[in-house]
Structure formats: C-alpha cells, structure tokens
Amino acid sequence: MDKVDCVIVGAGVVGLAVAAELAKQGREVVVLEQHELIGSETSSRNSEVIHAGIYYPTNSLKAKFCVRGKQLLYDYCASRGVDHKRCGKIIVAANESQRATVEQYISKAAANGVADLYWIDEAELGALEPEVQGIGAVVSPSTGIVDSHGFMLSLQGEMEAHGGALALGCAVQSIEPRGTGSAVHGEDFSIAADWVINCAGLTAPDLAAGLTGAPQAYYAKGHYYSYAGRQPFSRLVYPVAEAGGLGVHVTLDLAGQIKFGPDVRWLSAVDYSFDDSHKDEFAAAIRAYFPGLDASRLQPSYTGIRPKISGPSEAAADFMLHGPEQHGVPGRLNLLGIESPGLTASLALAEAVAGQLS
Numbered sequence: 189m190d191k192v193d194c195v196i197v198g199a200g201v202v203g204l205a206v207a208a209e210l211a212k213q214g215r216e217v218v219v220l221e222q223h224e225l226i227g228s229e230t231s232s233r234n235s236e237v238i239h240a241g242i243y244y245p246t247n248s249l250k251a252k253f254c255v256r257g258k259q260l261l262y263d264y265c266a267s268r269g270v271d272h273k274r275c276g277k278i279i280v281a282a283n284e285s286q287r288a289t290v291e292q293y294i295s296k297a298a299a300n301g302v303a304d305l306y307w308i309d310e311a312e313l314g315a316l317e318p319e320v321q322g323i324g325a326v327v328s329p330s331t332g333i334v335d336s337h338g339f340m341l342s343l344q345g346e347m348e349a350h351g352g353a354l355a356l357g358c359a360v361q362s363i364e365p366r367g368t369g370s371a372v373h374g375e376d377f378s379i380a381a382d383w384v385i386n387c388a389g390l391t392a393p394d395l396a397a398g399l400t401g402a403p404q405a406y407y408a409k410g411h412y413y414s415y416a417g418r419q420p421f422s423r424l425v426y427p428v429a430e431a432g433g434l435g436v437h438v439t440l441d442l443a444g445q446i447k448f449g450p451d452v453r454w455l456s457a458v459d460y461s462f463d464d465s466h467k468d469e470f471a472a473a474i475r476a477y478f479p480g481l482d483a484s485r486l487q488p489s490y491t492g493i494r495p496k497i498s499g500p501s502e503a504a505a506d507f508m509l510h511g512p513e514q515h516g517v518p519g520r521l522n523l524l525g526i527e528s529p530g531l532t533a534s535l536a537l538a539e540a541v542a543g544q545l546s
Contacts (some may be wrong), residue, residue, distance in 0.1 A: 192216045194516040194545070195372055195381040197395065198221075200231035201534045202526055203387035204343035209538035210545070219352065220372065220378065222359035222391075227340045230389045231461070231531065233492030235412075235439040235449070238262065238332035239270065239529040242279075242305070243429055249507040249538055251300040254529040257536035258330065261339075264535060268309040268342050271442050277424030278313070278520060280322040280477045286417045286428050293326050304329050319477050321421040326502060335442055336531060339358035360388070363395055369519035383545055385492055386522040390495045396522040403508065403524060405496040405508040407458060408433065410450020410494065411429035412484040413470065419446050420480070427477055433494070434528070447489055454500045462488045497525035498532065507533070511544055523544075 196207045199221035223229075223531040235397075238261055244250035265272040281290040294305045305328050313325045345355060354424060362373045363384055370384040376513035386395050391403035405460065408533045409431065425438035433452045440446055451470060480511075510522040523537065530537075 189380050191380040192218050193381065194218070194383045194385065194409055195220060196385045196387055197372065198387040198392070199226040199344075199354060200229065200387065200389050201343070201358070202231075202384075202537055203214050203339050203530055204340050204347065205314045205534040206385055206387060206541045207352050208258035208343045208533075211347045213542060214350075215353040215545075217347065217352035219347070219354045219502060220358040220360055221354065221356050221375070224475060226344060226354070227337065230284055230492060230527075231257050231340060232336060232349065233430065233490060234335050234531060235437070236336045236437060236441070236531070237424065238274075238334050239532040240297065240328045240331045241300045241302045241529075242293050242328060243434065246296070246298065246299040246507070247421060249509070250529060250533070253507065253536040254422060254542070255301050256539075257357065257529070257533035259512075260535035261334065261532060264286075264331070264342075265334060265339065270338045270342050271330055273442060274330065274332040274481050275423050275440060276291075276327065277331040277426055278308075278320070278325040278327050279426045279428070280320060281312070281327045282322050282427065282444075282476045284323055287323060289428050290324070290326050290422075292294045297328075312447050317421055317423065317425065319423055319480055320477055322477055333424075333440055333442060334531070335379070344502050351367065360395060363520065365517055365519075370517075376440075381519070383484075385541060386520070386528075387485035388417055390493060391443065392495065392522060392524050392526075393497060394442040396510060396524060399510070399517060399520070399522070401510060401514050402522070403505070406496040406499050407455040408494040408496050409453045409455050409459070409491055411453075411470070412447045412449030412489045413467075414445065414447045414489040416485045416487055420478070421446055423544070425477060427473070436470060438478075448486065449489075450492060458493060460493070462491055464488055479508075494527040495525065496527055506535075509540060509544070533537055
C-alpha cells in the first residue's frame with residue numbers, strides 16, 4: 189500500500205485551503221475528491237459572501253475563524269488576482285419589533301473583534317438603498333463577495349506548485365487506523381498516511397462515524413432565485429437572521445447581477461433538485477424589505493445544502509475540529525459542520541489544521 193504524509197479527503201474550498209497550507213510547509217499531500225471537478229457541492233452552491241463575523245457567539249470557532257479568515261481571504265485575493273469586491277451589506281429592521289435585534293448585531297460583532305458596524309435610520313437607509321423598506325439598518329462595510337471558483341483554482345494551483353497532488357473521481361468509502369496513522373479505502377484504491385484530514389463536507393460525519401464524539405449529519409437545503417432585468421441594489425441586503433440560516437437575502441455577483449436566497453428546507457438525504465412550489469413564500473420573505481419585488485422576474489437558479497451537525501429543533505452547532513484529543517485515534521482530524529462562514533473561514537481553518545499537525 190502506498191503511503192504519504194497527508195491525505196485530505198474532499199477538494200472543496202476548505203480541503204484545498206488545507207492542502208495548499210500543508211504543501212507550502214513541505215508536507216507530502218494528496219487530495220482525494222469523489223467528483224470529477226473541484227468544489228462542486230457546498231463550495232460552489234452558496235452566496236459567495238465574504239462574511240464580516242457578525243452573527244456568531246463570542247469565542248466560538250465560527251467567530252474566531254470568520255474574523256481571521258476574512259482578513260486572510262481579502263489579502264490572498266488581492267495578492268493573487270482573485271476577483272472579489274468589498275461591497276458592504278446592510279441588515280434591515282423591517283419594523284420596530286426588529287430594531288433591538290438588528291441593533292444588537294453591532295455589539296455582537298464588536299465582541300467578535302468587528303468594530304466597523306453602524307446603525308442608519310430610515311431616511312439614511314432610503315438614501316443608501318432606495319428600493320429597500322425598513323425603519324433602519326445596520327451597515328457592515330467589511331462584508332464582500334468573492335469568485336469562489338477562482339479562489340479554489342488558485343488554491344489548487346498553489347498546492348500543486350508545492351508538490352501536492354489532486355486525484356479526482358476517488359470516493360473514499362472508509363478510513364481505518366493503521367499504526368500511528370490511518371489508511372483510506374475506496375472502491376479500487378487504498379492509501380496510507382501519517383495524517384488523514386477529513387474535509388468531506390456533507391459526508392464528513394459519515395467518514396467520522398464510529399469515532400468518539402462524532403456527530404450526526406443534517407442537511408438544510410436552500411434555493412436561490414436570480415432576478416431578471418434592472419438590478420435594484422448596490423450592496424448585499426439581509427433581513428433579520430432566522431433559524432437554520434441568515435434569511436432570504438440579496439447577494440450580488442461580481443458582474444452586478446443579484447440573486448435572492450437561500451431559504452431553509454430540511455432534508456433526510458442530499459438532493460439538489462429545485463422545488464419551485466414555495467415561490468410565493470419566498471417572494472413574501474423578500475417583500476418584507478423589498479416591497480417593489482416583481483415576482484415574475486424571479487427565475488430558479490440553483491440550490492445548495494448546508495453541511496450541518498445540528499438538527500432543525502436545535503441551536504446551531506459550532507464548527508468542530510475533531511482530532512486525536514477528542515476521539516483518541518492518532519493521525520485523524522475531522523472538520524465537521526463547516527457550513528457558513530466556511531468559505532470566509534477557509535484560510536484560517538487551514539492555519540488551525542497546520543497548527544494541530546505541527
């Protein structure tokens with residue numbers, strides 16, 4: 189059986205960031221990806237937002253890695269020519285009952301080390317985004333957007349430039365202890381490694397099953413609609429966050445086109461099909477802050493699935509770095525529940541993984 193220093197399972201944005209970081213440190217790295225292209229699931233089926241670090245509990249891994257990762261990501265994109273834009277976003281209080289919740293985001297962000305949020309009143313909101321209706325909003329200047337595929341291609345190139353290898357079409361079926369390391373097995377391959385880093389996203393909990401403390405996988409599906417014709421917004425627009433996600437919000441792409449999404453629909457299995465039957469509910473959520481919505485201009489775009497490790501009736505789980513200290517097996521590290529803000533946090537997560545391996 190062939191043996192390498194590090195096997196990374198999953199070539200999404202987190203797996204590629206980890207692989208690039210470890211390869212730069214001189215480690216022998218192989219990335220195994222079940223699909224025939226990189227980042228084809230969670231990493232490319234999201235809002236492509238660079239999050240500021242607003243919503244997450246103080247001292248949580250989500251807060252820590254989002255704030256650190258945001259700066260690393262902006263610096264990385266600027267230095268390597270990856271398309272991105274610091275466009276900013278507003279979080280709208282649609283009515284007085286939401287004012288306190290929205291204003292709380294300012295102090296919550298400050299506790300996470302994000303000190304640039306500020307409140308604007310109804311008149312200022314109207315001047316900033318004339319199509320948006322609300323009694324006020326919080327502005328987040330450091331929120332942005334990124335070309336996620338361009339970012340992943342850059343990470344892949346960096347990993348390969350430092351001697352790392354990517355193997356597509358290699359679905360890992362099991363991981364087993366082997367000496368002080370582990371061995372991964374697929375249908376027609378086996379490979380041993382000193383370290384196996386499980387960055388498999390939606391299937392990461394399945395590959396961690398049997399280890400002490402490994403959580404169950406849950407799937408929260410979100411739909412995105414594009415909006416045809418004239419584009420009414422110049423920045424991202426968010427409502428008050430809801431259970432399971434951040435609410436149906438406005439996201440811009442780098443060409444200035446907008447999309448609305450995602451909603452939250454819990455699944456028992458991975459299914460990317462687009463269900464247009466809830467369009468009226470979707471439109472109603474948007475009209476809470478954009479009363480001028482023309483629902484006939486909403487066009488089904490794509491769906492994504494959040495790789496959750498907490499269910500619909502539970503509080504949102506934090507990121508989980510599940511290593512030997514937690515499960516007792518040497519040479520195994522699982523990255524679990526890496527949902528939003530995983531894209532923003534990817535480079536900070538890579539730093540943390542490299543630190544655990546050193």
